[in-house]
Amino acid sequence: MIHSQLLTPSLAAVSFPVTLGNTGLAIGMLLLGLVLGGVAAFVILKLVAGNALGAAKREADDLLSKAKAEGETLAKQIELDARNEQAKRRETFEKETDSARNELNEKERRLTKREDNLDKKLDTLTTKEKYLTEMDSDVKKAQAAIDGKLAEAESLVAERQKANAQHQENLKNDLLRIAHLSEEDAKREAMTVLEQQLTHESGELIKQVTERTEHEAKEIAQKITLTAIQRYASEHSAESTSNSVAVEDDAMKGRVIGREGRNIRAFEAATGVDVVVDDTPGVVIVSCFDPVRRAAAAETLRRLLEDGRIHPARIEELSKQVLEEFEKKIVKFGRDACEEAHIHGLHPKISEMMGKLHYRTSYGQNILRHSHEVAYLCQVIADELGLDGELARRCGFLHDIGKAMDHEIEGGHPKIGADFCRKYGENEAVLNAIAGHHNDIPSTTPYTPIVMAADAISGARTGARRESLEKYVKRLQDLEQIARDQSGVREAFAIQAGREVRVVVDPEGVHDEACHAIARNIAKRVSEEMTFPGEIKVTVLREMRTIEYAR
Missing domain, CATH: 1.20.5 (Single alpha-helices involved in coiled-coils or other helix-helix interfaces)
Incomplete structure (x- = not known):
């Protein structure tokens, strides 16, 4: 609205x-x-x-x-x-x-x-304490026997003096009565006769005492030596580096050899060993007298088979890598050896050199294990004689260190080892034991003859050494050294159990014609200076490589 x-x-x-x-x-x-x-x-x-x-x-x-x-x-x-x-x-x-x-x-x-x-x-201490108790009892018995012998000897001397006095008086009276000598002349004559008698009797007495002392000392020395041997138990044969490499598939042997043998030649040139590929199923043999070189080559070949890439470049790369790893292993072997032997305060260079002994042998006996044995035996003997067991153990442990470098430095291994340890601050007792354990120099401390005794004990025990292997290795080393002495030779490798030596020359400094002269000179020196069964083949290799990179 x-x-x-x-x-x-x-x-x-x-x-x-x-x-x-x-x-x-x-x-x-x-x-x-x-x-x-x-x-x-x-x-x-x-x-x-x-x-x-x-x-x-x-x-x-x-x-x-x-x-x-x-x-x-x-x-x-x-x-x-x-x-x-x-x-x-x-x-x-x-x-x-x-x-x-x-x-x-x-x-x-x-x-x-x-x-x-x-x-x-x-x-060991319990056994030693028991042994010392027994020795103390034996010493007390021996002292009592000696005291009895001394009393008996004094009694005999007194009786002899009394008899000599009576004899002298009788002689004096007889001389005065028979010779009509003056009292002074008779006294001089009696003194001369008495002096002769006493000299003869004293000589007999000294001889008896000396023989008895030598016999007792020999028994004590034998007892100490046997105690030292019994208290150290070690394997009779040293471990040896394996020289065979397992191959899962025999078809891999062809890859190891390579086209026209280039892989196997590259492997032998890079590692310095001889590779044997035969009809034996599942095995490739690596042959070389140098255990370090052989072990490194076997490890290189094993890794190449696992990797599957087998060609010259890969072989060189892997061989260098394995060699670097082996250098680290040597350092570890040295540290572990010092720890096992309870040796403290060694310079790292000395410890590293001891690690190299893991791959060295003497008459088939592993030198590092031998050094452990000698160190222990030295301590036992020194303890029995009341000397410094720790110092004796150090002397025994280092006594063969020169063998780690005797193939690189001229001279015997005792002198080489002593000079090397002197360079790194070892004390004179150790240096004298190293340099004198083969009686090359006079012993200035009691530890040197202890090392000599322990060294002989370790080497003389059953199964410890094989002389033929040492001679064999020495022959191969001499063969390589003769080849290396030639001018222009870069490296030399003894292979085929010493039946062949392969010589690598410097391609820049040696031409093809000179290779024939080098081979002839080496063969001539080997024939004149060495004794060997059969014949030795000398192979001289000259290889020129040119490498460029496209970028």
Whole structure:
């Protein structure tokens, strides 16, 4: 009703001017159009504003969805990175834990070994204490016997002196009565006779005492030596480096040889050994008199077979790598040997040189094991004699160190070893034991004859040495040395059990024609200076390599 009332006057007002004429009608229509236009504009603006607001809302929703999606993606990426980092940290932690566990296991092993050594030493000390008790009892009995003998000797001397006095008086009276000598002349004559008698009797007495003393000393020395031998038990034959390599498939032997033999020639040139590939199934033989070189070559061949890549470049690369590993093994062998022998304070160079003895033999006996035996025997003998057992053990451990370098330095191994240890500050007792254990120089301390005795005990026990092997190795070393003495020779290798020597010459300094002269000179010297069965083949190799890199 309110709207009707409001609209009625308006219509009346509008209709009123119509009656007034066309001008009023036009004004009314204009006003009506303005009103309707305003309403329409308002409606349109409202619609436009609604559409804009809706679009803004949709855009905001899209942005919000995208932001949520990106946030979820970023969260997943962060979670993934966190998991990766956690995995890396877990792996690092496990490696550190494994390393610490291995270290603890190694320490536990060493402690167990040390505990076993302490138990052995305790048993040794118990045995020694029992032995000393027995020795003390024997010494007391011997002292009592000596005291009895001394009393008896004094009694005999007194009786003899009394008898001599009586005899002298009788002689004096007889001389005075028979010879009608003066008292002074008779006294001088009697003194001469008495002096001769006493000299003869004292000589007899000294001879008896000396023989008895020598016999007792010999028995004591034999007892000490036997005790030392019995208290040290070691294997009779030393371990030897294996010279055969197992081949799972005989078809691999062809790859070892290579096309036209290039692989086997490259292997022999790089390692200095002789490779024997025969009809024996599943085995390739590596032959060389030098145990270090043979062991390194066998390990190189074993790795080549496992890897499967067998060609000259790979052979050279792997042989160098294995040689570096063997140098590290030598250092470890030296440290372990010093620890096992309880030798402390050695210079690292001396310890490394002792490690090289692991691959050296003397008459088939491993020198490093021989050094351990001599060290232990020296300590036992020194302890029995009341000397410094630790110093004696050090002398015995180092006595053959010169054998680790006697093939590189001219001279005997006692002098070489003493000069080397003097360079690194070893004391004079040790140096004299090293230089004099073959009686090359006079002994200045009691430890040198102890080392000589222990060295003889270790080498003389049953199965310890084989003389033929030592002579064989010496012959091969002499053969290589004769070849190396020729001018222009870079390296020489004795192979085929000494039936062939392969000589590598410097291609820059030796031409092809000179190779024939080198081979002839080597063969002539070998024939004149060496004794050998059958014949020895001399092969001279001259190889020129040119390497360039394309970049």
